[in-house]
């Protein structure tokens with residue numbers, strides 16, 4: 001990568017501080033290097049937090065909370081609106097950094113910054129719509145209503161695959177709700193986090209927002225563990241693997257804190273005999289190889305009606321022959337690298353498991369070598385014919401590995417679709433109303449996201465995003481997801497002269 005101007009524009013140095021309370025940065029001692037999976041080169045280094053730095057960040061956030069919550073919500077929303085403008089200004093450079101540091105295509109990197117902008121706009125509008133309900137009291141001369149108050153510090157722990165968007169989904173909503181946020185990004189994509197914090201920090205400073213409203217704290221998994229145990233953080237919103245979510249749930253649950261968990265998926269598309277096969281093909285291929293299979297909503301399983309199974313398999317095979325794998329910053333490339341060599345090893349282990357369990361390879365996998373693939377992180381997307389109950393099919397392998405399987409009746413297909421422990425995203429491709437409505441009914445998909453004539457991958461910020469079962473149960477982004485960032489209070493007011501008790505209870509003395 002010769003052209004590194006985008007790093008300068010984003011204010012990134014060779015060695016960057018990685019702990020900030022807003023616009024101020026704390027100079028720490030230990031460091032983590034950021035290596036690009038695109039070309040294997042070091043992009044820069046980020047200094048990570050010590051336990052003392054952590055204490056200092058949490059203390060500053062605690063002090064900032066009473067100030068920030070006092071600011072009227074629409075005023076907070078206006079500051080978030082300015083953040084949207086700041087991210088618009090840096091869209092090209094930040095999108096390029098995301099692509100170079102994480103390995104997704106430039107188009108997806110730019111799309112991720114657009115998500116940051118969109119959620120800022122959403123949160124800004126939301127700042128005037130934080131509504132509670134009013135209820136009729138059963139007692140005379142009484143009024144009853146509910147209101148939502150901010151929680152305090154929201155700990156935001158994010159995964160490597162959406163290094164900016166998931167921070168924004170959480171932080172922008174938390175901030176308009178009157179909370180303060182402390183972000184611990186994945187240690188695999190720290191430069192993107194530093195760049196986001198710099199953009200946001202400048203807006204906060206311009207608005208004289210106290211330090212501690214929006215903090216960044218870089219470190220490895222242990223830092224996330226410290227946050228999960230910290231009683232001063234009433235809500236931990238954690239995005240990542242199911243294994244991580246289980247640990248966070250235990251640690252936060254033990255102190256009776258709140259969690260918002262966005263975890264792994266094992267997403268399927270059902271392709272019925274009434275499907276538009278062109279839509280089915282596009283949905284399947286984009287869903288399986290987009291972001292090199294490293295989206296939580298990646299299509300991992302295709303459940304195909306037996307009458308079209310062979311025909312569709314040939315279509316998939318032909319489509320996969322045309323997939324261009326290489327530097328994701330170049331135009332026309334469909335698939336970039338995996339995040340690092342340990343991800344490549346997981347992918348190779350999964351291929352071995354497939355073979356051991358008797359799967360048939362429709363498209364063979366493997367690691368790419370030679371010019372352009374020097375980082376060792378580029379792999380071939382592959383398609384494997386399996387039985388639904390193979391142990392490997394139950395697991396999320398975070399790579400472009402697509403399982404295909406046959407079904408005869410829709411009830412059987414829905415059973416296969418729901419028969420895994422995860423429940424994030426699902427889709428059905430069918431032009432038959434009876435089929436699609438059954439899929440969306442209570443007897444249909446058990447996932448948090450269920451689509452018709454759309455694949456599993458990607459989502460709009462206006463809807464509540466999240467999954468059931470091992471996918472965590474949390475909801476983020478649009479709809480009424482903001483409620484997770486607030487505490488609900490029911491208020492009853494007596495404006496009469498007596499004190500009638502509820503349920504007509506008499507208590508005379």
Ligand code: NAD
Nearest residue numbers: 158159160185186221224225240241244247262263264296
């Ligand atoms: P990961 O679980 O390894 O790490 C995610 C984050 O959790 C990182 O910041 C990490 O440092 C932190 N962490 C790890 N162990 C922890 C612990 N014990 N306590 C506290 N924090 C801890 O995940 P990853 O490899 O970065 O991301 C890939 C995974 O994330 C996939 O499973 C994917 O499906 C999932 N994901 C889910 C969503 C969603 O919205 N459902 C979105 C993106 C990614």
